[in-house]
Amino acid sequence: MKRLRLVWVPAAGVLLLFAACGGPGGESAHKPVTVKGSDTMVILSQRWAETYMTENPGVTIQVTGGGSGVGIAALINGGTDICDASRPMKEAEKAQAKERHGQDVEEIPVALDGVAIYVHQSSPIQSISAAQLKGIYTGQITNWRDVGGSEGRIVAYSRENNSGTYVFFKEHVLGNADFAREIQTLPGTAAVVNAVSKDPASIGYGGIAYASGIRTVPVRKDDQSAPVTPSLATVRSGEYPLSRNLFFYTIGSPQGDVKAFIDWVLSQEGQKICEAVGYYPIARR
Amino acid sequence: MRGSGVLPYRPEVTPLPLPKAGAAGVFGDRLAAILIKGSAFLTILSLILIFVFIGKEALPVLTSAEVQKEAGLAQLFLPQAPHPGADREFTWQPVSEIPKYSLLPLFLGTLKVTIIAVLIAIPLAVGAALYTSEFAPGWAREIIKPCIEVLAGIPSVVIGFFCLMVIAGWLHDAFGWTYRLNALTAGIGLSLAVIPIVYTVAEDAFSCVPQPFREGSLAMGASSWQTAARVVLPAAMPGVLAACVLGFGRAVGETMIVLMASGNAAVLSWSPVDSVRTFSATIAAELGEVVQGSPHYHVLFFLGAFLFLLTFALNLLGRWWVGRLQKKLQGAA
Numbered sequence: 001m002k003r004l005r006l007v008w009v010p011a012a013g014v015l016l017l018f019a020a021c022g023g024p025g026g027e028s029a030h031k032p033v034t035v036k037g038s039d040t041m042v043i044l045s046q047r048w049a050e051t052y053m054t055e056n057p058g059v060t061i062q063v064t065g066g067g068s069g070v071g072i073a074a075l076i077n078g079g080t081d082i083c084d085a086s087r088p089m090k091e092a093e094k095a096q097a098k099e100r101h102g103q104d105v106e107e108i109p110v111a112l113d114g115v116a117i118y119v120h121q122s123s124p125i126q127s128i129s130a131a132q133l134k135g136i137y138t139g140q141i142t143n144w145r146d147v148g149g150s151e152g153r154i155v156a157y158s159r160e161n162n163s164g165t166y167v168f169f170k171e172h173v174l175g176n177a178d179f180a181r182e183i184q185t186l187p188g189t190a191a192v193v194n195a196v197s198k199d200p201a202s203i204g205y206g207g208i209a210y211a212s213g214i215r216t217v218p219v220r221k222d223d224q225s226a227p228v229t230p231s232l233a234t235v236r237s238g239e240y241p242l243s244r245n246l247f248f249y250t251i252g253s254p255q256g257d258v259k260a261f262i263d264w265v266l267s268q269e270g271q272k273i274c275e276a277v278g279y280y281p282i283a284r285r
Numbered sequence: 286m287r288g289s290g291v292l293p294y295r296p297e298v299t300p301l302p303l304p305k306a307g308a309a310g311v312f313g314d315r316l317a318a319i320l321i322k323g324s325a326f327l328t329i330l331s332l333i334l335i336f337v338f339i340g341k342e343a344l345p346v347l348t349s350a351e352v353q354k355e356a357g358l359a360q361l362f363l364p365q366a367p368h369p370g371a372d373r374e375f376t377w378q379p380v381s382e383i384p385k386y387s388l389l390p391l392f393l394g395t396l397k398v399t400i401i402a403v404l405i406a407i408p409l410a411v412g413a414a415l416y417t418s419e420f421a422p423g424w425a426r427e428i429i430k431p432c433i434e435v436l437a438g439i440p441s442v443v444i445g446f447f448c449l450m451v452i453a454g455w456l457h458d459a460f461g462w463t464y465r466l467n468a469l470t471a472g473i474g475l476s477l478a479v480i481p482i483v484y485t486v487a488e489d490a491f492s493c494v495p496q497p498f499r500e501g502s503l504a505m506g507a508s509s510w511q512t513a514a515r516v517v518l519p520a521a522m523p524g525v526l527a528a529c530v531l532g533f534g535r536a537v538g539e540t541m542i543v544l545m546a547s548g549n550a551a552v553l554s555w556s557p558v559d560s561v562r563t564f565s566a567t568i569a570a571e572l573g574e575v576v577q578g579s580p581h582y583h584v585l586f587f588l589g590a591f592l593f594l595l596t597f598a599l600n601l602l603g604r605w606w607v608g609r610l611q612k613k614l615q616g617a618a
Contacts (some may be wrong), residue, residue, distance in 0.1 A: 025316060066573055067573055069573070069575075071409065071571050073577070088454050095420075096405075153464065155463060155464060160549070160570040160571070161380040161570070161571060162571055164574050166380075170380070176382060178367065178378050179378070179555075180380075181390075181550060181552050182377075182550055182552055182560070183550055183552055184464065184466060184548035184549060184550045184560050185548075185549040185550065185562075185570070186466075186545075186549065187544055187569075187570060191449065191545065194449065194450065195326065195449070195465065195466065197459065198453070198454055198457070198465060199465045201463070202465070217380060232334075244538045264568075
């Protein structure tokens with residue numbers, strides 16, 4: 001019997017702990033705001049959430065990745081308040097969300113991103129054209145010699161087909177053609193950066209925020225135009241050929257805590273964080 | 286042991302006091318029995334539920350006309366033209382204007398990586414097991430055994446990352462293959478996950494070989510190597526085979542290591558230094574994004590069902606083989 005009683009001591013402790021944790025949450029009645037979606041935007045959204053939460057104690061923002069498609073699916077299924085996506089929602093997806101919730105989806109551009117082209121630090125390639133990129137990723141060009149490099153096979157890395165970056169690249173660079181079978185796909189931009197940083201014959205693509213340990217190649221729109229390095233000015237002006245909007249999506253116009261968070265993200269302070277992480281602030285509306 | 290002149294040992298049995306009928310003790314006993322039985326059946330039930338779930342989601346590939354239009358059996362097993370007018374070929378390209386779902390590159394990829402992993406892991410693991418059970422001095426066994434068992438506890442993501450960062454670099458620097466991430470790199474990483482399983486089961490099999498076998502062999506003048514190779518190994522063969530089958534099953538189903546280290550390009554080639562895409566990596570990479578109920582979704586479940594049946598068939602085959610060997614060995618003894 002004595003032993004049995006001892007069991008109750010930690011049990012009571014645990015209960016007290018739960019009560020203590022539950023207390024303040026219950027009083028302030030803030031439901032956690034969930035943000036789910038693009039892997040490209042995970043770092044950015046996380047930083048927004050952290051800064052916002054330190055400034056507004058009591059509000060909880062939960063950020064998860066998984067890919068733009070995962071986030072959009074969650075938004076449609078009612079599994080998240082905000083979906084962050086690195087590609088615009090398709091009409092079919094918007095229609096699905098409307099059918100499900102009876103409200104239109106609100107599209108809010110929150111940052112600008114350029115898809116950077118990565119090569120190894122030692123690569124002699126100085127610039128590359130959109131057409132050459134298409135050739136490489138559709139399998140027409142397989143030798144570095146054909147794009148101004150030295151003799152040697154090109155090893156091209158891509159993202160998995162569950163990534164918004166993959167879809168963006170397929171639509172904007174390949175003109176919706178198929179990737180060649182030999183293209184290696186890796187889970188996550190970090191894995192692509194890592195693989196490219198280790199292999200002198202390789203090329204890869206991904207967000208600019210990740211571009212460390214490798215070299216970013218300036219891109220030419222076509223063979224005649226001048227090479228453009230991804231930067232705030234060139235992405236914002238649309239001069240850089242591989243740029244895109246990053247979005248937040250909500251069902252109907254945002255309300256309450258969700259609205260407060262999004263307003264803050266669009267404020268000067270929120271947009272400053274974009275730059276700190278390596279993306280570009282959207283033009284003031 | 287019996288009949289050696291020692292009187293048979295007759296322990297005095299004092300029966301445990303049975304709980305009185307109607308007392309709380311009987312109820313407790315019944316409850317415990319039900320709980321234990323229940324937990325056993327729960328395992329079977331969850332297995333059945335998993336199978337039913339996978340089967341239900343995979344079935345539209347065979348039954349739904351809408352799914353079959355895009356991903357029928359012909360698309361899965363026969364060569365398809367990637368676009369009108371082009372040569373027919375086997376391609377896995379589910380996100381496309383014309384989605385292509387050929388299973389052949391994935392099947393070949395899975396087979397290639399698995400065979401490489403098993404070819405590396407089985408000799409190493411069985412050799413290590415034979416060494417620790419037959420030759421190693423006590424202190425060496427005390428070090429080797431726990432070390433290999435710790436290897437079994439390393440999460441496969443960690444092995445995959447190690448493979449991507451370190452092993453791939455070494456191999457690439459040493460041999461200069463075109464593709465840094467390839468079937469061989471992934472196979473080596475995978476063998477790290479397979480070795481502990483094969484080792485543990487094989488080691489058990491060796492230590493179950495009765496001591497008189499060894500003593501008899503040594504008494505006949507055989508060296509300890511001859512004893513190990515020609516007496517202990519054959520006697521433990523059923524167990525060693527079971528170990529190999531288990532290892533093969535693990536290699537077929539392992540996901541994270543191949544996802545990270547194989548390059549995931551669905552290429553149709555026999556070369557061990559080309560990139561490969563396996564069934565399990567495909568499911569892991571694509572299931573997260575796929576639209577529920579789409580042909581792509583059902584095809585991924587079809588892959589899962591295929592993988593499930595493959596390992597199931599392998600286990601059955603292994604069991605049958607082990608049984609046959611056991612019979613043969615007992616018949617000979």
